[in-house]
Amino acid sequence: MGALKGSISFSKFYVRGELPDGFRDRFAERIQLRAFRPLTVEEDAEQRAGWCSIENPLDCELDHGKIFFNSYLNLGLRTDRWQVPSALFKAHFAEAEREHLAKRGREKLGRREKEELRAVVSRKLRAQLMPVMKVVDLSWNLEAGVVRFWNQSPRAHEGLAELFEDTFELDLVPESPYTAARELGLTSEQLAAFEVLKPTVFHAESTLGGAR
Amino acid sequence: MSLAELIEQRRFVGREFLVWLWFESELFEGRFSLDALGACELWLEGQITLVQEKEQSRLKGAAPSSAPEAHEALRQGKLPSQARVRVTRGELEYAFLFNADAFALAGVKIPSVVKDAADEQFYERMYLIEELETLFTALYGEFLALRLSAAWETGVAPFVRAWVRGEPVDVAAYQKLRGKLAPVRGAARSRTTPPPAQAPERAARVVA
Known part of the structure; x- marks a missing residue:
């Protein structure tokens, strides 16, 4: 499943912070520095994560053409892990x-x-095994400031936040009822009302509202 | 309160939104009229999960939200934490599992993608996903206009409570109240991905 094909299940994040001047060149450079590097038998690391092409997880030589799709920045977040039974x-x-x-x-x-x-x-x-590879697609709408990440597990979100913030020096704010409301452009009164909301009790007895 | 606390402590609003969608879809037989986007149809189907603390009722079937067990769970104080939703607007039809606490969509079925090339498929998929999000967010805006108004507890919630109890709801009185409350202002914000026919050509790739 992913951004390009397959079933559609994603988590949405809002990017907090401004895109810097000349961000395309700057991002391409920083992405390449954090591109996925394969695990080797000799090293102690159990797992490693890094960016790869969204179209081919084996392609980690990332240039503008592989990263930018018009107003989208698309990447794969590849994590390899040694998993010896x-x-x-x-x-x-x-x-x-x-x-x-x-x-x-x-x-x-x-x-x-x-x-x-x-x-x-x-x-x-x-030396006799291959690391287990996991790739999750990421699609960042640069104009809207919205990242869609094709995985809904909180653990995967932690890995994403760490690598994203390290690469782009921008924060991710997860979607939620509160953040979705804030993005709607509430008035200051509505926002203040939202921040002090208490849960509604729907199963309470009441004599109002029903047809008499 | 910090942003992280507001996110965690206001998750219940997603469940209340789902109750309201359920309530209105039954009251108006699936028909919604959105201030900025026009008419759409929405109903819950396939599966619904209702929870109260650690108790959970998970119902499956063609229309589980119409089942007596679902309404009984509401009467016991359980609220829907996730439900499968079908929504249509014009010729576009979507189905997805809505996780109310996370405000997340999963297993989204979008209208068929007609483009062949991978790039074009991507733009078409994103266009359709963003269309769905715009529509669903507009519905959330309609709900928030009610939920954040001073009229919620004494005006709106009593109609929902009557429906939860299985009593007839005064539809005309509810509609009149709804009409007085404008949706929140950003509910119809435009998406940024153009329709597939207008999508600009992607810049030529650099050959390594």
């Missing part, structure tokens, strides 16, 4: 532990040795 890891770790202890004629591993062995086993298994 727990049973597989346990089995390989137990085997490595046995070999290690047998070689040294000992019965138990020290804490530090255990950690080092875990890292060795992880690297060995990662």
Whole structure:
């Protein structure tokens, strides 16, 4: 599912702050600096997130033509994560532990040795696996100041807010009954009334309103 | 109160909006007349979830909001937290799941996209999504005009309460009251994506 095709489920955000002068060049440069970089077996990182092309998650060389669609800025937020199945890891770790202890004629591993062995086993298994890739589309209507993000999980929103604010130096405000009302252009009296609203009790007994 | 607190503590307004949509769609047989956008039709269908603290009633079916169980849940004090909504305006027909607390749309069915190229499909999809948002926001503006008026508690809410109790509602008196309250001023703000036929050409891509 996403901005270009598939089912349509998204979260909406309002961008707070002004677009800087020459923002297209500036944004393109900052996006490229935060473009997705693949995980490697040698490094310790468990996961990594970065921008990719909305049309091809494997394309992380991002220029103007891949980012700007007229008044929209479109990107994919790609997150790769090593996901070694727990049973597989346990089995390989137990085997490595046995070999290690047998070689040294000992019965138990020290804490530090255990950690080092875990890292060795992880690297060995990662070399045989591919990281799990997740891509979420983002479409920013630059004129309206509205971002649509094709994922509704709060955890994904946290990752988006972090990378978006780091890349564009602008804040995201999530859609909600309050923010939707504010965007409607309430008068100051209406806004003040909204801010002190109390819930209505609809199931209360009343003698008014019904047809007599 | 901070923005984050206002967002969290006013989520109940989304549920009240959904109650009002439900109430008006039953009262006027799905017909809504929007001050700025003209007529549209809206009804709840497919599924509705009503909640009160930790208690939840999830109803599914062709028209679950018309089921006695749904009205009984309202009478018990539960409010709809999400519902599947179908809305039509002119030739455009949409269906979506509305999450009232987040004010979010999910599983949106838009009118068929006719363009072939990926770029054109994108503009057409965004145009249709923004059309839907404009329409739905206008409905929210109509609701807020009532909800934020001094007449809400003593004038409007009693009609909704009568409907919740299953009593007949004085439609003419309700319409008269509605007519006195103008929608909030930005309810018909225009979207920014032009219709597909007017969409400008996208700038040529830079070949890497």
